[in-house]
Amino acid sequence: MFKNYIKIAIRNFRNQPFLTFLNIFGLAIGMMGSLLICLYIYDEFSYDKMFADADRIYKVNVDLKYGSQAREFATAPPAMASALVNDYPQVEQATRFRRSGSMMIHKTDTKKNIKSTGNTFVDPSFFDMFGIHLIEGDVKTALQEPNTLVLTKSGAQKYFGSDSALGKNLVVENRDTYTVTGIIDDFPQNSFLRDYTVFMAMSGLEDSKSLSWTNNNFYTFVKLIPGENIKNFEEKLQSIFSRYVVPFVQKNISPDITEERFKSEGNYLRYTTTNLTDIHLSSNRVAEMNLNNDIQNIYILSCIALFLILLAIVNFMNLSTAQSLRRAKEVGVRKTLGSNKWDLIKQFLTESGVQSGIALLLAITIATIAMPYFNQLSGKMITIPFDNPIFWLILVLAVLVLGILSGSYPAFYMSKFKPALVLKGGKGNSIDASRIRNILVVFQFAISVILILSTLVIYQQLQFIKNKDVGFAKEQTLLINDVYTAGDQLQSFKQEVQQLTQVKHTTLTSFLPTPSNRRDHAYYLDGVAAQENTIQMQSWAVDHDYVSTLDLEIIAGRDFDRQFKTDSTAIIINETSGTILGLTPAEAIGKKLALDDGSNETIYTVIGVIKDFHFQSLRDDVEALGLRLESRASMLVVKLDTDQYADTIDKIEQIWNKVASGQPFDYYFMDDSFNNLYQSEQQLGDIFITFTSLSLLIACFGLFGLATFNAEKRTREIGVRKVMGASVSQVTYKLTIDFLKLVGIAIVIALPIGWYAMNRWLEGFSYHTELSWPMFALVAFIVIAISILTISYQSIKAAMANPVKSLRTE
Amino acid sequence: MLLQLKNISKWVQSGGQRVFLLKDINFWVNEGDFISIMGPSGSGKSTLLNIIGMLDDFDQGEYTFLDEKVHNLKEKHRANLFKQHIGFVFQAYHLVDELTVKENLEMPLLYKKVSSSERKSLVADMLDRFNIVGKKDLFPSQLSGGQQQLVGIARALIASPKLILADEPTGNLNSKQGEEIMEVFTQLNKEGVTILQVTHSEKNMTYGSRVINLLDGKMQ
Known part of the structure; x- marks a missing residue:
C-alpha cells in the first residue's frame, strides 16, 4: 500500500513538475533559512558550556547609584574575591581577571615587537576553577610567581613559532621580563576567553593587592559549592556593603558617611551575579570582558526563523489544496473502490512527507553552499554538524513534523x-478552501510586509547614524596606534608629521570618541565630597591640539593654551557635565573640581566648556566628560588635508621607521572605527535583508503557484468572457485584482504591527530616526509591485489564450 | 434477495420548499438480475444508483442490502459492506490517470488488504479474462475509450462483488465499442453477477431482464 502511495506521489510530481518544484523549493528555502538560524542560535546558547562546572560558576557584578548617576559594572573591587572565599562557606573558590590593553611583546633575542591584544592578569586558581589542563608546565606552580605567564598554543606559536616556549622569557612593553611557565589549549570560539592568548600572574600586578572598595576593576568569578542556591547567595552577598565598603569609605574618603545616610538619599550599592553561561547573551554592563550579544537579537532571529518556516508551510498548504482539485477525481475513484477517509489521509500525508524529505535534502545542500556567506554575515564559524547523530534525529523529526503540518490541511x-x-465533475467544497487559501496568502504577505518594513527601518537608522552630526570631525582622520613605543622620540614624531604639507592637525592621546580607552573618575565640585557636588566623569588625557584636531566646538571659556603654564591643572568639560552640576556653561568657567585618586588630591580649574559630542554609541545618552592635559598617549591622531591617503601614509610610515625602528606601524581611519561601533546594527540589517529576501521569494512562489492554478481553473470563465467581448486587458485586470485585494489586506494588517515592533526597536537608541508615512508607502509600493510582477505573467498568458480552445477543454 | 428499497425519498431544500430528487422508490433486486434504470436527464437515475452504491444518503425510507439495514449501519460497517459486495463502472471510466492498467486493477485489492501474491494472480486473471495482457503497463491515456471501459469493468470485478453498478457505461463510446461492452455485461450476468445499469439507450435496455423507468424522481 505504502509503495502504491509513493508511486502515485512520484507520478504526480512528474505530471506537475512546475508546481511540485515550487512547492518543494519553497519549503526547502524556508527550511534552509531556519536551519541556518537555528544553528546560529544553538551556537549562541553554547557559550561557555564547555567549562566543567559552568553551572556553579558565577561572575560578581556591582550596581552603583550615587547622586544622579546609576551604573552597572561587570567588574568588582580587587579585594572582593578574597573576601568571598574567606567569609562565605558557599564559595568554593574565586578567580579574578584584570584585562590589560594591547601590549608590545618581544623575545629576549630580538628588539622587534609583536603586538598582542588578548592579555589578562589572572589568579592561579584559574586552572582549577575552569578545569583547564596544562599541555606543558606544572599547574601547581604556573602563575604563582610574579612575572610569569601562560600562553595558549596559538600565543606560543606567535612568539616562538615551532620552538618550545616553556621556560623561555618574553619582554613586555620593552620593560618587564616574563617567564613562560605553561602552555594551554586555545579557547574555543564560543568561550568568554576566546580572544585571550596571554595569561599573566596576578601577583605581579600591584593593584590586585589593593584593599580599595571603591575601584571596580576586576572581573571576579566565584565557584559555589554544589547545590548552593544562587538567590540565597546573592542575598547574603549584600552584607559586603556594610562589612567592607562603609568602613573603607569612612576611613579613606568621607569620615561622616554612614550606611543610612548613603541609602536615604536614594543611593545604592548592590551586588549581583551572572551565571557563566548567561554572560554571553544577557550581560550588558559597563566594561564587559567581551562584546556580548543581546538576547533581544536572539528573539528577533527566532521570530525570523519561525516566520520563514511558517511561510514555507503555508505555501505548501496553499499549493497543495490548489492542486487538490486535480486530484478530486482520484479521491472519488479511490473512495468508490473501497478507500476510507483514513486511507486517503495516510496517502496524502505520505506524499507531503516525501516532499518535505526531498525539501530537507535540498535545504541541507543549499545550506552547505550558503554557509560561508552566512558565517560572513553573522561573524561566526558555524559548520553543519553532520557527524552528530542528534542533529540527524532532529532533522528526521523535523521532516515528520513539517510533513504532517504542511500536509495535514490538504x-x-x-x-x-x-x-x-x-465524479460528476463537481469541485468538492471549493468555496471553503479558497477562503482559507486567501487567508493564508494574506498571512504570508503580512509577514513579508513586516520584514520589509523592519529592513528599511534598520537601514534608515544606520543611515541616520552615519549622517548624524556627532559633534566631532571623523572624516579624513588617520589614527596611528601604539605610538608610545617611540618612547622619548614621541614628540619629535608628532612634530615631523605635523610638518607634512598634507597634514592639518595632529594630537597625541589615548582617548577618542570612537572605541578606545575609557577612564572615569569621581570629581568633587569645590573640593567638597558631598553627594550633590559629586560628578562621575570620563576624564580623558589629551594634549593642546586635541580640540582643534577633532574640531570640537568651545561654547564658553577657551581651549588649552601653551601660554598658560597653569593649564596643567585646567580641565575642559562638556555641556552635560555642567548640567549635572547645575551650572550653565558660563557659570562653569573658573569652578574648581577636586580629584582624589586615593593617595593625593588635585584641584582642577574649569577653563572651557565644549559642546556635547557623541563619544559612545548613539544608543546611549552623552555622559559627563572632562579633558585634561597629560602627556601619556598611545595614539597619534592625524587630521589630513588631502585625499591622497596612500601617499601621506607612506610618508608618515617613513618618519615612524626613522624615530621608532623595529616597532610595528599600525594605523586605521577614524570613520572606519566609528562604523565598527554599529557593527551589530549593520549585521542585523544584513541578516534582515537576507532573510527578508528569502521570505519574499517564498511568498512569491506561493503567489505564482496560485496564479498559475487560478488561471487554469478559470480557463472556461475566461473563454466565456472573451467570447462575450472582454479584451485581454480587461481579463488580465480581473485576474490580477483578486490577488491584489489580498495583498492590500495584508498591507493594512501588517503595517501597524511592523510600526509597533520597529518603534520598540528604535527606542533602544537615545538618538534615532523617526518612522514616517513615506516609508510605509514605500513598503506598500514594493510589495504591490512585486505581487503584480509575480501574478501578471500567468494572468496575461491566460487572458491571451484563444477562447475556442479553452471552451473545448470542458 | 440481494437488496430492497422501501419508500426511498431524497430531497433538497430550495426556497423553503422540498424539491424531491427521488420520491417513494420501491423495488428489489435478486441475485443474478440484470436491471436497467431508464429515464430522461434529471429524472434521478444517477442519484438512485449512488444511493444503492452507498455513495449518497437518502432522507426517508428503508434500504436493505443482504438483510442488513443500510440506513441504520455505522459508517465503518457500511463501508465494509460496500467494499465487499459492490463494484462501480462509470460513464467516464474514472481510471486513475497516474496508475497503469495493472495498478488500476490492483487498487481495490489494496484497500481490501489482499496479500501481494494473491493480488498478482487476481490481476493476471483479470488481464487474461479481458484480453488486455498486452496493455497492462500502459497508462489510461494511452488506451481507447472502449479499452478504458474494459479496464474499468475489470477493476469493478476484481474484488468479486455480488453487484455491479454501471452508470451509463457506454455513454462515452461509439456504437461498436458500446456493443462489445454490453456483450461483456451479458456474459458476466450469465456467470452470476448481478448488474444494475443506468442507461439512456433503448438498445442497451434490451440487454437487461427488468426495466425500471424513472421520471422526475418517481417510478413509472
Missing part, C-alpha cells in the same frame, strides 16, 4: 470530498 480537506459529487 489531507483532511481532500479526504472529505464526496465521491458522488466529484
Whole structure:
C-alpha cells in the first residue's frame, strides 16, 4: 500500500513538475533559512558550556547609584574575591581577571615587537576553577610567581613559532621580563576567553593587592559549592556593603558617611551575579570582558526563523489544496473502490512527507553552499554538524513534523470530498478552501510586509547614524596606534608629521570618541565630597591640539593654551557635565573640581566648556566628560588635508621607521572605527535583508503557484468572457485584482504591527530616526509591485489564450 | 434477495420548499438480475444508483442490502459492506490517470488488504479474462475509450462483488465499442453477477431482464 502511495506521489510530481518544484523549493528555502538560524542560535546558547562546572560558576557584578548617576559594572573591587572565599562557606573558590590593553611583546633575542591584544592578569586558581589542563608546565606552580605567564598554543606559536616556549622569557612593553611557565589549549570560539592568548600572574600586578572598595576593576568569578542556591547567595552577598565598603569609605574618603545616610538619599550599592553561561547573551554592563550579544537579537532571529518556516508551510498548504482539485477525481475513484477517509489521509500525508524529505535534502545542500556567506554575515564559524547523530534525529523529526503540518490541511480537506459529487465533475467544497487559501496568502504577505518594513527601518537608522552630526570631525582622520613605543622620540614624531604639507592637525592621546580607552573618575565640585557636588566623569588625557584636531566646538571659556603654564591643572568639560552640576556653561568657567585618586588630591580649574559630542554609541545618552592635559598617549591622531591617503601614509610610515625602528606601524581611519561601533546594527540589517529576501521569494512562489492554478481553473470563465467581448486587458485586470485585494489586506494588517515592533526597536537608541508615512508607502509600493510582477505573467498568458480552445477543454 | 428499497425519498431544500430528487422508490433486486434504470436527464437515475452504491444518503425510507439495514449501519460497517459486495463502472471510466492498467486493477485489492501474491494472480486473471495482457503497463491515456471501459469493468470485478453498478457505461463510446461492452455485461450476468445499469439507450435496455423507468424522481 505504502509503495502504491509513493508511486502515485512520484507520478504526480512528474505530471506537475512546475508546481511540485515550487512547492518543494519553497519549503526547502524556508527550511534552509531556519536551519541556518537555528544553528546560529544553538551556537549562541553554547557559550561557555564547555567549562566543567559552568553551572556553579558565577561572575560578581556591582550596581552603583550615587547622586544622579546609576551604573552597572561587570567588574568588582580587587579585594572582593578574597573576601568571598574567606567569609562565605558557599564559595568554593574565586578567580579574578584584570584585562590589560594591547601590549608590545618581544623575545629576549630580538628588539622587534609583536603586538598582542588578548592579555589578562589572572589568579592561579584559574586552572582549577575552569578545569583547564596544562599541555606543558606544572599547574601547581604556573602563575604563582610574579612575572610569569601562560600562553595558549596559538600565543606560543606567535612568539616562538615551532620552538618550545616553556621556560623561555618574553619582554613586555620593552620593560618587564616574563617567564613562560605553561602552555594551554586555545579557547574555543564560543568561550568568554576566546580572544585571550596571554595569561599573566596576578601577583605581579600591584593593584590586585589593593584593599580599595571603591575601584571596580576586576572581573571576579566565584565557584559555589554544589547545590548552593544562587538567590540565597546573592542575598547574603549584600552584607559586603556594610562589612567592607562603609568602613573603607569612612576611613579613606568621607569620615561622616554612614550606611543610612548613603541609602536615604536614594543611593545604592548592590551586588549581583551572572551565571557563566548567561554572560554571553544577557550581560550588558559597563566594561564587559567581551562584546556580548543581546538576547533581544536572539528573539528577533527566532521570530525570523519561525516566520520563514511558517511561510514555507503555508505555501505548501496553499499549493497543495490548489492542486487538490486535480486530484478530486482520484479521491472519488479511490473512495468508490473501497478507500476510507483514513486511507486517503495516510496517502496524502505520505506524499507531503516525501516532499518535505526531498525539501530537507535540498535545504541541507543549499545550506552547505550558503554557509560561508552566512558565517560572513553573522561573524561566526558555524559548520553543519553532520557527524552528530542528534542533529540527524532532529532533522528526521523535523521532516515528520513539517510533513504532517504542511500536509495535514490538504489531507483532511481532500479526504472529505464526496465521491458522488466529484465524479460528476463537481469541485468538492471549493468555496471553503479558497477562503482559507486567501487567508493564508494574506498571512504570508503580512509577514513579508513586516520584514520589509523592519529592513528599511534598520537601514534608515544606520543611515541616520552615519549622517548624524556627532559633534566631532571623523572624516579624513588617520589614527596611528601604539605610538608610545617611540618612547622619548614621541614628540619629535608628532612634530615631523605635523610638518607634512598634507597634514592639518595632529594630537597625541589615548582617548577618542570612537572605541578606545575609557577612564572615569569621581570629581568633587569645590573640593567638597558631598553627594550633590559629586560628578562621575570620563576624564580623558589629551594634549593642546586635541580640540582643534577633532574640531570640537568651545561654547564658553577657551581651549588649552601653551601660554598658560597653569593649564596643567585646567580641565575642559562638556555641556552635560555642567548640567549635572547645575551650572550653565558660563557659570562653569573658573569652578574648581577636586580629584582624589586615593593617595593625593588635585584641584582642577574649569577653563572651557565644549559642546556635547557623541563619544559612545548613539544608543546611549552623552555622559559627563572632562579633558585634561597629560602627556601619556598611545595614539597619534592625524587630521589630513588631502585625499591622497596612500601617499601621506607612506610618508608618515617613513618618519615612524626613522624615530621608532623595529616597532610595528599600525594605523586605521577614524570613520572606519566609528562604523565598527554599529557593527551589530549593520549585521542585523544584513541578516534582515537576507532573510527578508528569502521570505519574499517564498511568498512569491506561493503567489505564482496560485496564479498559475487560478488561471487554469478559470480557463472556461475566461473563454466565456472573451467570447462575450472582454479584451485581454480587461481579463488580465480581473485576474490580477483578486490577488491584489489580498495583498492590500495584508498591507493594512501588517503595517501597524511592523510600526509597533520597529518603534520598540528604535527606542533602544537615545538618538534615532523617526518612522514616517513615506516609508510605509514605500513598503506598500514594493510589495504591490512585486505581487503584480509575480501574478501578471500567468494572468496575461491566460487572458491571451484563444477562447475556442479553452471552451473545448470542458 | 440481494437488496430492497422501501419508500426511498431524497430531497433538497430550495426556497423553503422540498424539491424531491427521488420520491417513494420501491423495488428489489435478486441475485443474478440484470436491471436497467431508464429515464430522461434529471429524472434521478444517477442519484438512485449512488444511493444503492452507498455513495449518497437518502432522507426517508428503508434500504436493505443482504438483510442488513443500510440506513441504520455505522459508517465503518457500511463501508465494509460496500467494499465487499459492490463494484462501480462509470460513464467516464474514472481510471486513475497516474496508475497503469495493472495498478488500476490492483487498487481495490489494496484497500481490501489482499496479500501481494494473491493480488498478482487476481490481476493476471483479470488481464487474461479481458484480453488486455498486452496493455497492462500502459497508462489510461494511452488506451481507447472502449479499452478504458474494459479496464474499468475489470477493476469493478476484481474484488468479486455480488453487484455491479454501471452508470451509463457506454455513454462515452461509439456504437461498436458500446456493443462489445454490453456483450461483456451479458456474459458476466450469465456467470452470476448481478448488474444494475443506468442507461439512456433503448438498445442497451434490451440487454437487461427488468426495466425500471424513472421520471422526475418517481417510478413509472
